[in-house]
Amino acid sequence: MNLRLFGWLAALFGGAIIAIWLVASLIGWVFGALGFLIKAALIVAVIGGLVFLGYKGYKAIGGGNRTQIRK
Numbered sequence: 001m002n003l004r005l006f007g008w009l010a011a012l013f014g015g016a017i018i019a020i021w022l023v024a025s026l027i028g029w030v031f032g033a034l035g036f037l038i039k040a041a042l043i044v045a046v047i048g049g050l051v052f053l054g055y056k057g058y059k060a061i062g063g064g065n066r067t068q069i070r071k
Helices: 003-060
Strands: none
Touching: none
């Protein structure tokens, strides 16, 4: 067996393994970022919903009613 050919094959195999590892890491980071964005969006939605409901409740009990009596 030609040792030079064996060296080339070993280098190609090692490079392929490193490339697969890098792609898998990149995919993992992308899914991690997507998960973070989904969690952040849910938190913003919950806080926004609570603020909206609080504002509607405040208006329902007459809060901010600034009627002016004309003279």
